[in-house]
Amino acid sequence: MFQARPRKVRVLSVIGAVIFVAVFTVVAVLLRNTPTGVYFYLSDQIAMVGIGVLIACGALMFGRPRVRADLDGVxxxxxxxxRRYAWSEIESVSFPDGSAWARLELPDDEYVPVLAVQAIDGEHAVAAMRELRRLRREAEAKAEPAAQAESAQQ
Incomplete structure (x- = not known):
């Protein structure tokens, strides 16, 4: 089984999440000491940290993409x-020029973006595309004798 995840985006999303929590925590600590005449309470400070944690969780979502493939599908x-797709549903695995990530080409001009294989990852993305295309070729080769045997029975 082959598996790929984005590398640089995962690192950047973790760094961003840590920064969001740190900034909102500092703001929460300094919130009580403002000379603006507005009264901030402990609940306001806790809410600020909570907002920072929620935004950090959103930033971590950018590191979530993954692609898994085997001879049965992707x-x-x-x-x-x-979502899982059988190789029979997929027309091709492509990485269009100028695109930020790979995609699975489906029938009727539809496609599914594969955010786990991103151009910013360079050689890692190239290796992932090679492996996905190799698995697709092997799956097609495996399916041909089965299709021929089925047509011979009819």
Whole structure:
């Protein structure tokens, strides 16, 4: 089984999450000591830290994408959802020029973005594309004798 995840985006999302929590925590600590005449309470400070944690969780979602593939198909997990596709449903695995990430080409001009294979990862993305295409070729080669045997029975 092959699995790929984005590298640079994961690192950047973790760094961003830590920064968000740190900034909102500092703001929460300094919130009580403002000379503006507005009264801030402990609940306001806790809410500020909570908002920082929520924003950090949102930043971590950028590191969530993953692609898993085997001879049966491909599972694509992007930021919000996950779905498995059989190789028979996929027309090709492509990385269009100028695109930020790979995609699975489906029938009727539809496609599924594969956010786990990103151009910013350079050689890691190239290796992932090679492996996905190799698995697709092997799956097609495996399916051909089965299709021929089925047509011979009819």
């Amino acid at each position: 599972e694509v997990r992007n930021m919000l959802g996950s």
